[in-house]
Amino acid sequence: xxxxxxxxxxxxxxxxxxxxxxxxxxxxxxxxxxxxxxxxxxxxxxxxxxxxxxxxxxxxxxxxxxxxxxxxxxxxxxxxxxxxxxxxxxxxxxxxxxxxxxxxxxxxxxxxxxxxxxxxxxxxxxxxxxxxxxxxxxxxxxxxxxxxxxxxxxxxxxxxxxxxxxxxxxxxxxxxxxxxxxxxxxxxxxxxxxxxxxxxxxxxxxxxxxxxxxxxxxxxxxxxxxxxxxxxxxxxxxxxxxxxxxxxxxxxxxxxxxxxxxxxxxxxxxxxxxxxxxxxxxxxxxxxxxxxxxxxxxxxxxxxxxxxxxxxxxxxxxxxxxxxxxxxxxxxxxxxxxxxxxxxxxx
Numbered sequence: 473x474x475x476x477x478x479x480x481x482x483x484x485x486x487x488x489x490x491x492x493x494x495x496x497x498x499x500x501x502x503x504x505x506x507x508x509x510x511x512x513x514x515x516x517x518x519x520x521x522x523x524x525x526x527x528x529x530x531x532x533x534x535x536x537x538x539x540x541x542x543x544x545x546x547x548x549x550x551x552x553x554x555x556x557x558x559x560x561x562x563x564x565x566x567x568x569x570x571x572x573x574x575x576x577x578x579x580x581x582x583x584x585x586x587x588x589x590x591x592x593x594x595x596x597x598x599x600x601x602x603x604x605x606x607x608x609x610x611x612x613x614x615x616x617x618x619x620x621x622x623x624x625x626x627x628x629x630x631x632x633x634x635x636x637x638x639x640x641x642x643x644x645x646x647x648x649x650x651x652x653x654x655x656x657x658x659x660x661x662x663x664x665x666x667x668x669x670x671x672x673x674x675x676x677x678x679x680x681x682x683x684x685x686x687x688x689x690x691x692x693x694x695x696x697x698x699x700x701x702x703x704x705x706x707x708x709x710x711x712x713x714x715x716x717x718x719x720x721x722x723x724x725x726x727x728x729x730x731x732x733x734x735x736x737x738x739x740x741x742x743x744x745x746x747x748x749x750x751x752x753x754x755x756x757x758x759x760x761x762x763x764x765x766x767x768x769x770x771x772x773x774x775x776x777x778x779x780x781x782x783x784x785x786x787x788x789x790x791x792x793x794x795x796x797x798x799x800x801x802x803x804x805x806x807x808x809x810x811x812x813x814x815x816x817x818x819x
Contacts (some may be wrong), residue, residue, distance in 0.1 A: 473640055476540035476567075477547045478558055480531065480615035481499040481508060482519040483548030483572050488496040489617050491640050494655045496553040499531045501537040507533035519794050523617050536561065543567045545617035547607070552754060555591055559599040570626070574661030574717075575754030576761040587768075588761040590702075594611070600690070603618045605633040605654060608661045608722035609712040612727075616646065623647040625713045627657035648711065656708030664718040665729045665755030666762055667691035667781050671722035671735020673789055687775065688722050694773040701769040729755035736782060736788045759783055774799060 473495045477488040480501035488499040501507040510516055511765045514525045521771050525531070525700065540546055548558045552575040564567055569713045577588040589597065595604050606629020616622050626637035633648040640647040651657055670691065674683050695718065696709040708714055721727045732753050735745035746756060764781050766773045778796055781787045 473544045473636070474542055475545045475547065475640055476500060476543040476799075477549055477777060478515065478536065479554075480510065480519075481548035481549060482516075482545070482799050485516045485520050485523075485525075485571065486613040486617035487547060487549065487607075487641065488529055489526060489648060490619070490643075492526045494643065495640060496528055498543075499529060499541050500536055501524075501531065501533045506532050520614065520617055523614075533553050535754075540565070540567070542663045542817075545570070547572065549573075551575075552591065552758070553590070556594050556598055559595055559602065559604075562602060563599045564603070568630075568633045569602050570607050570628070570633060570637055571604075573608055573754070574608060574658075575665060576662050576758035579761065587764050588758065590682060592654045592658055600717050600791060601784070603630045604628065605611040605630065605637065605803070606636050606657055606661070607648075608657050608717070609649075610716040612724060614726060619645045623649065623712055623716070624698055625649050625651050625657055625711065627651045627713070628653040629654060633659035633769075642746075644701070649807055651711070651713075653705045653710065655702055656699050656704030657713040659702060660695060660709060660714040660717055661696040661756055662754070663698060663762055663776070664714075666759045666776050666779050667718060667755075668721040668727055668729035669733040669736075669753075669755045669759070669783075670775050672727070672730035672735075673779075673782070673792065675730070675787060676737025677793060678795065684723070689719060691722075691775050692718055694775055698766050698769070701771050702764075711744070728753040734770045742772050742783055742785070755779075758782060776798060 474496045475491050475495050477484045477499045488497050491497050506530050508732060537745055543743045544567055544568045548571040550558055552573045555571055555646045571591055576590055577594055579588045596806060602728050607624055609624035609778045611622050611624060628634050638648045638650060661671055671684055671687050674687055692715055699709060721729055730743045761781050763776050778792045
């Protein structure tokens with residue numbers, strides 16, 4: 473299989489390295505200087521220092537059409553903010569297309585009624601004729617690049633896209649599961665970033681493991697309510713792209729979104745926290761849109777609301793926690809539709 477990966481950040485490099493062991497892979501970088509440096513050093517010193525690039529992996533810049541000529545599969549490994557541009561450029565391609573970004577596009581205007589779109593909504597808007605989907609799930613780029621055991625989800629309404637992603641990446645260290653529910657997979661990938669900021673805050677304030685477990689569990693309920701309102705399937709949120717990705721991003725030391733919460737708990741400003749990362753923390757950029765869309769759908773998401781208030785500087789870390797713990801008691805309930813979709817449990 474011939475594969476072209478757009479974007480030479482950590483994730484793009486990681487999946488390119490993984491696939492290059494079995495396929496013909498080109499990694500395209502927007503920055504020609506970065507491409508030249510990677511080709512010369514056989515290493516992505518900025519994003520994955522110390523990881524040797526396989527000799528079979530070609531790194532290019534310049535004309536992207538030339539880089540992807542004849543590709544069977546194109547992987548878009550850019551941040552959400554660049555996805556629209558990438559999909560527009562891919563109009564008319566015969567290749568299967570998949571993106572790796574997890575989040576929500578920034579709103580295109582500042583009107584109160586405007587909100588950003590999930591990746592599959594951008595696809596439907598600008599390039600509906602593409603056969604496309606998403607590769608997602610609980611994964612840190614560093615571990616994928618190192619060949620550590622990982623499981624991902626290939627989600628698309630097109631069987632050909634799911635099959636191409638499985639053929640490209642499924643191997644001894646990386647399992648790829650196919651899923652038709654692209655809405656659920658993308659909601660999980662976006663909302664877990666917001667919730668990870670909350671768990672980072674919890675850990676940074678040393679509230680304990682009980683508090684972290686409560687946040688993750690109630691966060692999963694928020695994610696599921698939101699996803700069901702957008703048309704997702706309840707069972708998706710109990711899988712890799714829901715519970716799996718939420719647990720990883722909320723507890724893993726490599727999580728950029730969790731790191732934001734930790735730094736805010738230490739008294740850093742949001743700008744200081746983001747600047748210190750060196751990578752994009754999608755939860756910072758999509759939290760407001762998630763909350764805005766949830767309000768429009770009549771969905772309650774108190775943890776996400778608290779994260780937005782914290783990011784906006786309207787509350788302190790301590791006050792954000794107090795607002796959550798001071799909420800009135802309510803019964804623990806299964807989100808509408810989840811009970812019907814779940815298998816019956818034994819007594």
